[in-house]
Amino acid sequence: MKPWSLGLAALLLSQGALATSPPAAAKSAPKEAPATKSAPVKLVTVGPAVTETVFALGMGEAVVGVDDTSLALPMARGRPKVGYQRALASEPLIALGTTALLASEEAGPPGVLEQLRSAGLDVVILSNKPTLDEARNRVRVLAKKLGRESQGEALVADLEKQLQDAAARVAKGKQGKPVRILALYARGANALMVAGKETPTEELIRLAGGVNAVTEYSGHRPLTAEGVIVAAPDIILVPDGTLTALGGEAALRNVPGLSQVKGWKVTTVEDVHFMSLGPNLGKAVQRIQDGMGLPARDAK
């Protein structure tokens, strides 16, 4: 009997010890009326494009939690974390007092989303297809959801203007040979991944008037030395974070494969642009064009 009774005691004791509630939100939520239309909106945003859009719409105050990928955004740092987007846990999310989960389609696992819906949360899943149309659409859907249509339209208008500028620069800088751009980012140490077709970076390169040097596959694949030689890039496009992690441009030039191909330049964009097409994709396009050496729109 003894071991059993010990086990029982331990289990009963664990009642107190295990009941760790991270923020006080869980404890303060009760004693009020359950969430209604008038209750404050509390958002958890998943995916950098969604998070950035919500902040750009002026709803940053309502964000009570973000996923790990959103931490690439300076404005989202310091918000409570809800973990990796594909491995969300339902209870901690509810404990934040969340009323709505606004998430990119990577969010999961599916069972957890189902649990959140049945717990009464508004779960909104947005496409993350890396196309300009979807980027516009995402801004509009989120704006409608948050009751900020006019801000949404203003964002879209800004984006259109930036892209018109970009198109004008492309038209001005038309030369014979298209600029070949190889986009890569570091997924952990010594694991450089190359962006192929149907990636956010490919869309940015297209809008900037360049050519993605990799067309053999869709999505991201590990960098191979032979792949670089075949790609014959004029520009290597990397996220700021990757260049810092590698230790600067000199280190990049020593990466096997990149070291065997000469004559390329480095251009960087903010990390988030490699993950999804956010509301500020126009700025990334401009940076790529600067790197390509395209003349400014109003240059003579």
Place this chain on the structure above:
Amino acid sequence: MAPAPASYPARAPVNPARLRPRPWWVLGAVLVVAALTSLSVGSVRVPLLGLAGSLLGALGVETGHRLEAVQEAVLLSIRLPRVALGVMVGAVLATCGAALQALFRNPLVEPGLLGTSGGAALGAVLAIILDLSIDSRLGAFRLLAVPGMAFAGALGATLLAQRLGTGGGRSETTRVLLAGVAVTAGAGAGIGLLTHVATDAQLRTITFWTWGSLSGASWSVVGAAAVPLMAALVLLLSEARSLNLLLLGEREAWHLGVDVERLKRKLILAGALGVGAAVSASGVIGFVGLMVPALLRLGMGPDHRRLMGASALLGAALLVVADTLARTAAAPVELPVGALTSALGVPVFIVLLARSKGTL
């Protein structure tokens, strides 16, 4: 009242009379406490009194003690299905372990060692990589693609291990175990290769499968898994008496009227059904099948008429406790419960190995 077998000389003699009538009550109480603990602990506090009231309320009995709406939603749509799945999966894994250990007359056999879990995981991973679950041509089979492939993999791997381990019409333990190790290694290699052609989304799903987690438990998952899990449990528990006879040796059991080959087939099929269903609902959760029967055998002797049922109860309790830890230990991140059970299981395995001097 049988004395302890001679192969465990190091153990202090247990007075069987002290244990005989109690295990059901004790194990039942442990399971109930574990389940209630799991229901009340987590990021969202659910006080016990309100918990009882809400549970009764869900059954149509009003007590006046109900939880807040949010707490009740967490309880009824997140924690309750999770505990239900944990109870079923834990019970099936432990009972499978007990049955297989009797079948091979070896206390160190468990579904993970026989290749059953590895095969199930390989099947599931194949289904994920081939995107069978979103292939519209499959129609209604889509929902069953991953669990179905997990079951097929479990069955295929187990049969392969058994076939390889059967020499001259008799399955020899060492050979079966070696075959199981080989099959598991093969499945692991297959998964390793497949992960390199997987997309990011598939990779994450694969991680879930190879380490096990109850986090995806919803009522639909529980409903789908309940039928095969319960069927496997009933099939295994129904053969408790034959397992006792099998412990005497296959020939002796045959002389006592046990159709040994049929029994073997039935157990292996039921085991593959149970483990396949468990893996398809919650991924590979290791060592429950090894640890639970081994611990109980030390405590209450090898009579399978009691050991099988007790294994089911303790396996259920153990997995519920492990899952509670998985949810709360590193909140807001969830740990994979399979990693926790394995971490608990490895020391137990080593102790058992050290104790079993001479014959196993």
